[in-house]
Amino acid sequence: MSNPPDIVTGELEATGVERPPAGALEERELWLSGTEAAAGMGRWTGEGPQEMAPGDAGIALAGQMGSLVDDDYIGEERVPTGAETQIINMGPQHPATHGVLRLNLELDGETIRRVKPVIGYLHTGMEKTAETLTYAQGSTNVTRMDYLSPFHNELAFSLAVEQLLGVEMPPRAKAIRILMTELNRIASHLVWVATQGMDVGALSMMLYGFRDREPILDFFEKTTGLRMNHNYIRPGGVAADLPDGWEEDVAGILAGVPKGLADYETLLTENPIFLDRTQGVGVITPAECKALGVTGANARAAGVAWDLRKAFPYSGIEEYDFEVPTGIHGDVYDRYLVRMAEMRQSLRIVAQAAERMPPGDYRTDDRKVTPPPRARLDQSMEALIHHFKIFTEGFKVPEGEVYQAVESPRGELGMYLVSAGGSKPWRLHVRAPSFANVQALPVMLADSLIADTIATLASLDPVLGDVDR
Amino acid sequence: MTGFLERLFASLFWSAVIKVVFVFVFLLVVVLLLVWIERKLVADMQNRLGPMRAGPFGVLQTVADGLKLFIKESVIPAKVELGVYLAAPVLAMVPAFLIFLVIPIRGPITIGGTEVTMQGMDLNVGVLYILAMSSLAVYAIVLAGWSSGSKYPLLGGVRATAQMISYEAAMGLSLVPVVLFASHQIGAGSIGMGTMSLSKIVELQSGSFRDLFTIGDTVVGVPGWFVFWLIPSFIIFMIAAVAEANRAPFDLVEAETEIVGGFHTEYSGIRFALFFLAEYINMFNLSAIAVTLFFGGWLGPTFPGVLPGFLPALMPIFWFMLKTFVLLFGFIWLRATLPRLRYDQLMDLGWKRLIPASIAWLVLFTVVTAWKAWGVPWS
Numbered sequence: 001m002s003n004p005p006d007i008v009t010g011e012l013e014a015t016g017v018e019r020p021p022a023g024a025l026e027e028r029e030l031w032l033s034g035t036e037a038a039a040g041m042g043r044w045t046g047e048g049p050q051e052m053a054p055g056d057a058g059i060a061l062a063g064q065m066g067s068l069v070d071d072d073y074i075g076e077e078r079v080p081t082g083a084e085t086q087i088i089n090m091g092p093q094h095p096a097t098h099g100v101l102r103l104n105l106e107l108d109g110e111t112i113r114r115v116k117p118v119i120g121y122l123h124t125g126m127e128k129t130a131e132t133l134t135y136a137q138g139s140t141n142v143t144r145m146d147y148l149s150p151f152h153n154e155l156a157f158s159l160a161v162e163q164l165l166g167v168e169m170p171p172r173a174k175a176i177r178i179l180m181t182e183l184n185r186i187a188s189h190l191v192w193v194a195t196q197g198m199d200v201g202a203l204s205m206m207l208y209g210f211r212d213r214e215p216i217l218d219f220f221e222k223t224t225g226l227r228m229n230h231n232y233i234r235p236g237g238v239a240a241d242l243p244d245g246w247e248e249d250v251a252g253i254l255a256g257v258p259k260g261l262a263d264y265e266t267l268l269t270e271n272p273i274f275l276d277r278t279q280g281v282g283v284i285t286p287a288e289c290k291a292l293g294v295t296g297a298n299a300r301a302a303g304v305a306w307d308l309r310k311a312f313p314y315s316g317i318e319e320y321d322f323e324v325p326t327g328i329h330g331d332v333y334d335r336y337l338v339r340m341a342e343m344r345q346s347l348r349i350v351a352q353a354a355e356r357m358p359p360g361d362y363r364t365d366d367r368k369v370t371p372p373p374r375a376r377l378d379q380s381m382e383a384l385i386h387h388f389k390i391f392t393e394g395f396k397v398p399e400g401e402v403y404q405a406v407e408s409p410r411g412e413l414g415m416y417l418v419s420a421g422g423s424k425p426w427r428l429h430v431r432a433p434s435f436a437n438v439q440a441l442p443v444m445l446a447d448s449l450i451a452d453t454i455a456t457l458a459s460l461d462p463v464l465g466d467v468d469r
Numbered sequence: 470m471t472g473f474l475e476r477l478f479a480s481l482f483w484s485a486v487i488k489v490v491f492v493f494v495f496l497l498v499v500v501l502l503l504v505w506i507e508r509k510l511v512a513d514m515q516n517r518l519g520p521m522r523a524g525p526f527g528v529l530q531t532v533a534d535g536l537k538l539f540i541k542e543s544v545i546p547a548k549v550e551l552g553v554y555l556a557a558p559v560l561a562m563v564p565a566f567l568i569f570l571v572i573p574i575r576g577p578i579t580i581g582g583t584e585v586t587m588q589g590m591d592l593n594v595g596v597l598y599i600l601a602m603s604s605l606a607v608y609a610i611v612l613a614g615w616s617s618g619s620k621y622p623l624l625g626g627v628r629a630t631a632q633m634i635s636y637e638a639a640m641g642l643s644l645v646p647v648v649l650f651a652s653h654q655i656g657a658g659s660i661g662m663g664t665m666s667l668s669k670i671v672e673l674q675s676g677s678f679r680d681l682f683t684i685g686d687t688v689v690g691v692p693g694w695f696v697f698w699l700i701p702s703f704i705i706f707m708i709a710a711v712a713e714a715n716r717a718p719f720d721l722v723e724a725e726t727e728i729v730g731g732f733h734t735e736y737s738g739i740r741f742a743l744f745f746l747a748e749y750i751n752m753f754n755l756s757a758i759a760v761t762l763f764f765g766g767w768l769g770p771t772f773p774g775v776l777p778g779f780l781p782a783l784m785p786i787f788w789f790m791l792k793t794f795v796l797l798f799g800f801i802w803l804r805a806t807l808p809r810l811r812y813d814q815l816m817d818l819g820w821k822r823l824i825p826a827s828i829a830w831l832v833l834f835t836v837v838t839a840w841k842a843w844g845v846p847w848s
Contacts, residue, residue: 203804
């Protein structure tokens with residue numbers, strides 16, 4: 001699709017909270033935010049594999065603050081800033097780093113002067129593993145990457161394979177995929193709101209979020225057999241049809257989640273302490289979002305109206321009526337508002353999907369991809385051969401390469417798949433949204449406090465399984 | 470037997486020993502209960518059950534946890550300042566116990582002709598003593614943070630220094646009107662000799678605005694608690710108390726999601742248990758102080774004709790505990806509800822709002838009191 005359609009953006013439901021317009025918030029200094037020169041950005045990541053060396057940020061800072069005058073008249077006077085800062089490791093075992101992210105922080109008192117995210121503690125080589133698995137096994141592998149949104153991983157992989165195969169999904173399969181992925185988005189955002197609340201100190205939010213996520217996971221378990229790592233959306237359709245009584249389950253979720261959301265709004269949206277902790281914290285500008293590849297709710301909160309569901313629709317999502325909420329400030333609070341609004345939009349999509357769920361088959365009838373029904377094996381030699389081939393060596397995918405992206409709860413989740421014509425991918429590269437989002441941390445955290453680090457990190461909503469793969 | 474008790478309490482030394490032992494055991498039992506109540510309440514607010522296994526409804530959970538901490542190895546990291554590191558937990562606990570010594574849990578009783586005060590020591594500078602002791606407790610946290618030889622405890626220690634000092638000031642200022650008001654009550658219209666003795670302050674709050682009805686010989690009415698005249702003081706005191714006790718939303722010193730465990734990151738086993746104990750005793754102490762100064766302490770209807778046997782004699786203790794636990798419920802409720810403030814916002818609240826507010830209230834109160842006592846200066 002060459003010309004993405006215009007994006008319909010919705011209003012944020014920030015009822016009752018008066019906020020200054022964008023730009024009225026104090027603009028951050030540019031010198032450490034990375035927008036000034038590419039050289040500065042190179043320094044954060046170009047200082048060795050793991051450890052953060054004691055840097056000259058303090059001296060550069062002193063120069064900009066005016067306490068260091070470095071000109072011809074006053075020779076070589078330097079402020080001994082090196083001794084005033086300390087480097088502290090936050091993570092990989094820290095209560096609030098969402099898994100095993102490690103942040104090297106250079107602290108000046110409680111103020112953060114430099115940040116260096118260190119990743120790789122959860123690296124399991126899934127992209128390489130994918131090369132040894134057939135396409136049918138592939139979704140078992142990718143579903144484990146972003147463990148909070150397994151359906152999106154499976155969907156991206158399946159769509160990529162199907163695009164190479166050139167098979168078209170029946171309408172019911174498409175609708176089931178949309179239903180499951182949007183429910184998954186709600187479940188993922190609920191975990192986010194739980195951890196965001198907990199990380200700013202509202203401990204009860206943790207349990208409320210997980211409580212409201214439970215019916216969704218129960219429905220997933222009923223449908224797929226598992227609460228996570230479902231391997232449900234596969235190349236060629238979905239693994240099984242929706243279970244009996246799914247309408248009631250979905251109706252229950254549609255009725256239950258808004259109540260929970262209303263509770264969170266009561267507890268957080270206008271809570272003065274929460275506003276103090278989140279407004280103007282972890283700010284990122286649209287330009288910085290684009291430069292660093294930040295996508296998803298994080299970019300939308302900064303005002304970048306970019307949603308792959310609108311821009312490059314997949315699996316028939318263009319037929320659904322929903323809006324893309326965007327923020328203007330790009331701070332933690334706007335990310336909170338955007339995600340809360342997104343959950344409501346996802347509920348709309350789920351309701352529409354449940355309402356219009358078309359009858360028919362839940363997987364493609366292409367016998368090269370989908371095994372034939374059991375009854376056909378006794379009647380047809382062809383069917384027997386197909387069945388045998390699919391289950392021994394897997395179906396073959398024509399030579400070619402494809403990039404397929406879906407809008408995961410964390411942003412643009414892309415799968416770049418190269419096929420050499422065999423039954424296994426020749427190469428699978430994953431454009432993980434969390435990976436790109438985490439590299440925005442040094443920009444967001446410049447000159448913030450330790451407490452802001454935690455709030456910002458939580459609002460970024462990274463999943464380390466997604467970062468490291 | 471009576472003769473023995475009489476002689477025992479007549480002896481200053483032995484009565485002091487008994488009281489100290491009583492305070493020690495009493496506080497330990499209270500903390501055991503308080504921790505259990507907090508866990509159950511917070512669990513209730515969070516759709517959980519809380520402890521259920523040890524004893525009926527998990528009452529013995531705290532005992533089990535305490536036992537575990539006692540027999541656990543207490544790891545000492547390699548880089549600590551050993552002396553200070555070992556002293557800090559004790560330094561945290563001792564002031565907590567000392568504060569409670571001056572808080573009366575009921576009025577004096579007479580045992581065999583000797584009047585025995587139901588508090589460790591009825592100091593005539595009780596209020597000052599409380600402020601002094603709670604300031605001492607800061608040292609424990611600061612020293613623990615700085616002696617641990619680790620970065621997160623250091624941050625916790627630095628935070629504690631700033632936080633406790635700024636809230637100490639607001640707390641002290643908020644108590645001045647109480648003392649002034651007490652002296653106003655004594656002098657009955659003229660400012661004479663005041664009192665800082667906690668039991669005297671409680672006695673000054675007896676009586677009532679207005680009698681509503683009687684049960685037996687007991688007159689029930691709107692009580693004459695200081696809180697009705699000194700609401701601003703009470704609010705400031707409670708906010709400062711939450712900060713002083715390091716409880717949410719002011720639990721920056723040990724903010725788990727930010728600086729891991731703050732000052733007690735490097736403490737384990739029994740030494741951690743002492744910090745834990747001190748925190749809960751402090752919470753109880755601050756509530757008890759608030760009850761004593763603002764809510765009439767042990768005062769309340771005793772129903773001497775209605776209740777059988779010795780129960781009327783125990784009613785004051787019941788009222789004291791009930792009021793204290795109502796305030797403690799507030800502490801727990803806050804913890805389950807509110808996010809944590811940020812370091813700079815906490816300092817803003819302390820220095821820019823609480824201290825000016827308490828000074829303004831103090832000036833207003835002083836002017837009004839003097840006016841009522843002496844009339845306008847130009848008359």
